Amino acid sequence: MIIRSKIPKLVCWLLGVALTAGNTFGQPGNRSNMPDPTSWPGDDNRPPPARDRFVCFPPTAPAFGAPIANGQSRLTVNGVRIVTPDLLADFANENFYPALSIRLLDGSLSKKLIARLETYQTTRTNLINELKAQLQLTEASDPATREQALRAFAVSQTPRIVALEREAEQFRGDLVSGSLLQSAADWNEIRDWRLGALPASSPALAANAEFQVIRAAAYFQKGFSIEQRGLLREIAMTEWDKLRPSPRVIRPASTGANDPRTIFFSPETARLGIPPQLPADLSDKIGVYYHDKIELSDELRSAVVAQDQNTAATRTRNFEALANRQSPRLAALADLAEEIRRGLASLPKPPPPAAPPDLPPELVARINALRHDMRALADERIASIRQAAGTPIKPDPNQPIIERIRQSSNLQAAAIKRAEDEFQQENAGRYAELNQRRAALRESLAAEAKGRTDPSTGKPMEAATLLRIFNLAEQQFDKLGREEVIYKDYNIAMLQPGLSPGQRRLLFGAALVALAQPLPAPQRMSSQLTSSF
16 A cells, blocks of 8 residues: 655644634644634744643553554643644654654744654655565565565665654654754753652652653653663553553553563564464574563663663763664664564464354344443443543642642542443443343343253353353454554564565554554643553
8 A cells, every 4th residue: 555645734733723722732623713823833023832731642552463442541731631643643754753742732933843844754655565565566476585685675775764763763863852942842951850769659650650751761861872762662662551540430442561361572572473383493582582672671770770860971881882782682682573473474374363153143132232332331431530630739839749649639539430330320221221131132142052062071061151252253253354444554664574674663563553543632741750541
C-alpha cells in the first residue's frame, strides 16, 4: 500500500487550530472561534502561552498480534476539555512527539518549524513508499534471494534514512529548546524536583518519580543515540506495568512489557512472542540477546537516575560519552538480532488453529450478540470511570508533598467509586437483561453439549467447556487475522532478514501509525511531583 503525504491536513490543522474554541482546547473549531491565521502561528505578536502547559506522550507499541485498545482518554481542567491534537497520530513513533504536542497545544509552533515538519513528513513518506515497493517486488522470491535483494537495496537507501533520523533528532532538539522569542518546551526545565532529593519514606513516590524521569529522558534529554532512546522507552514501558494501580483505578492499559512469553526485540519497542520448542542453538542466541539487551538497559537506566541532579550541560556530556561506549555493543546486538531472524525464518510454519466446534448458526449468533453487548456495556463503564479519574484533584497546597499525594489518591479513589456506583445504578436494567440472556444461553449450550466428549479428558462435555473451546478457537483465529493483516508491516520490520536497522525503524513507525491506536490524553506539566501520570 502506497502512503500519501498528509501535508494538506498538516497545514490546515496548524492554520486553523483553536486555542480555546468553546470548551475544547487543542482541536479544530469553528472559523469564528479561530485565531487570525495571519498573525498565528509563527509571528512575533502571537499570544503568549497559557499559564498551564500540557504535554502528550505517544501510545505505547503493542506486542505483535495484540488486540488494539478502544476508546479515547480525556483531560478536563476547570470545565475546559484538553484534547490531544489528532495531527500527532502521524508521528506516533517519533521521539519529537511530546515536544511537538507542547508546541501544538500552546500555539508556539513557528512557521519555520512548520515548514521543517512538512519537509520531514514528505521525505519520510517517500522513503516508506520506496521500501514498501521493494518489499512487494521481492515478495514472491525465495528467502535467500529476497534477503540478498533487500540487502542490496538497504545499501542505497539507508544513508538517506540516516539523514532523515538526524534531521528528526535536530528537530526534536529545536522543539525542546525554543529560541530568544520562544519559551522552551522542556519537561526537565519545568520541574523543580530531582531524583535523590525526595523523601526516603515513600518508595512508591520514588518509583513514580523514576518512571517519569526515564520516560522523559527518551524524549527531552540531549546526548542519547536513537537506539538508546528506544531502550529508554522500553524501560519506561516495563516500569509503567510495575506501577499500574489496582484494577479498580482505570488507567492506560498494561503495555504487556512484563509478559514472560514476549521479549523486546528489534527495532526497539517491538515485542516478539517466543515460539515453543525452539532448536537449542536458536534458543541460546535469544537468551544471549535478552541478557545483553538487559545489561545495556540497566546501564542506561542507572546513568539516567544518577545524573538527574546534575546540570543539563553535565548530563548531556555524560550521556554522549555513554552513547559512544555503548555504540559497539548496540551494533553487535543488531547483528545478533539478524542471526535470530534467519533462524526463526528457517522454522516450519506453525499449524493453523483448530476450527471451533460445530454449533448451530442460531446459537453462534446468540453467543456473538451477547459478547458484543457485554463488551459495549463494559466500554461505557470504563469510559465513565476514566472521565472521573481524569478530573483534576486539588489537594491542600499547604500540606507536605507526601500528604498532598495521599490526599490526591484518596480524593481520586472516592471520585472513581462514585462514578462506578452511579453507572451501576443507571444501568441496572441492562445488567439484569444480560444476566438473563447469559442464563438462557447456558441452558442452550448444556443441551448442545449432550452426547459430546471433552477431547482433553475423554469425559462428557459440559456447557462451560463447550463455550470455552468455542471462544478459544475464535480468539486464535482473530489473532491470526490480526497478524496477517494489520500487523503485516510490524512483522516485516521485526523479522524480515536483509533490512538495515534504519529501515526497520522507518517501517515499524509506519506500522504503528497504521494501527491507529487511541492517542493518550494530555497531561498537565507541573513543577511539583504528583502521583498522576
